[in-house]
Amino acid sequence: MTARGNDRRLVFHDVADRQVFIAMLGTLCRRGQWQILTYCLMGNHVHLLVATTPSGLGDSMRWLCGRYASHFNRRYGRVGHLWHARFASRAIRNDRHVLASMRYIARNPVSAGLCETPGAWVWSGHQGLIGRREHDVVDIRSALEHLHADAAVARLLYAQLTGEDVEDDLTGEEPSIWRPTIGTLLSRHPGALGVAVANVEYGYSCREIAAALGVHAGTAARRLAVGRTELDGPATVTVPVAQRGQSPSHRRPNIDAPC
Numbered sequence: 336m337t338a339r340g341n342d343r344r345l346v347f348h349d350v351a352d353r354q355v356f357i358a359m360l361g362t363l364c365r366r367g368q369w370q371i372l373t374y375c376l377m378g379n380h381v382h383l384l385v386a387t388t389p390s391g392l393g394d395s396m397r398w399l400c401g402r403y404a405s406h407f408n409r410r411y412g413r414v415g416h417l418w419h420a421r422f423a424s425r426a427i428r429n430d431r432h433v434l435a436s437m438r439y440i441a442r443n444p445v446s447a448g449l450c451e452t453p454g455a456w457v458w459s460g461h462q463g464l465i466g467r468r469e470h471d472v473v474d475i476r477s478a479l480e481h482l483h484a485d486a487a488v489a490r491l492l493y494a495q496l497t498g499e500d501v502e503d504d505l506t507g508e509e510p511s512i513w514r515p516t517i518g519t520l521l522s523r524h525p526g527a528l529g530v531a532v533a534n535v536e537y538g539y540s541c542r543e544i545a546a547a548l549g550v551h552a553g554t555a556a557r558r559l560a561v562g563r564t565e566l567d568g569p570a571t572v573t574v575p576v577a578q579r580g581q582s583p584s585h586r587r588p589n590i591d592a593p594c
Contacts, residue, residue, distance in 0.1 A: 337382055339419045340419060341416045356376060360472045364472050371383065373461070461497065534563075
């Protein structure tokens with residue numbers, strides 16, 4: 336299922352926001368309401384692949400979205416809706432569809448141009464499924480059982496499914512790319528956009544960015560303001576009839592296909 340930010344705006348501004356959302360996912364798992372097979376937190380939307388009951392799905396999503404919206408509004412001093420309408424969901428009835436969903440969710444950041452491999456995006460269940468993260472909200476055993484009864488074989492099959500390099504050590508510790516350096520982020524996203532990505536997506540402060548760039552903190556702050564405009568900039572979208580005449584200046588592009 337997918338939940339998107341209202342008007343395609345960001346629902347996560349920094350690392351702390353993402354950690355809060357993941358902690359809420361963990362609460363649902365501990366309550367026994369959800370079994371999470373994988374997930375991915377993007378900038379303006381989330382993807383979740385869960386096993387639950389029909390009533391558990393609706394009630395849990397209302398709790399999750401409402402609780403997180405309260406956190407977000409309180410933290411940023413805002414009011415109003417955070418999420419766009421109701422979440423979108425689709426029933427999955429066979430293993431083939433499960434695997435297709437797992438691949439799609441893992442590769443969503445790659446398709447969006449945010450990283451080169453699924454393993455380079457830390458805000459998803461992919462790290463746990465390939466053995467690089469031990470503690471996660473994902474029910475790794477249940478997820479891998481959809482590929483093979485043997486966990487080691489299942490991990491290799493999953494890596495192949497998602498396009499991860501199977502030559503990598505899949506049993507080692509989580510790589511340092513868990514939080515790429517500012518230099519790495521700027522090489523991926525040149526100019527002010529890289530500054531915004533470093534701040535918004537990975538939580539680097541203006542002071543840290545300024546030190547990495549060798550510029551004054553005020554200069555880094557100005558570049559961040561420009562980069563945020565690029566990150567949240569106008570998108571070419573079809574405007575529903577009810578919204579015509581409203582300014583689209585803060586809409587972000589839809590960066591993946593519908594779930």
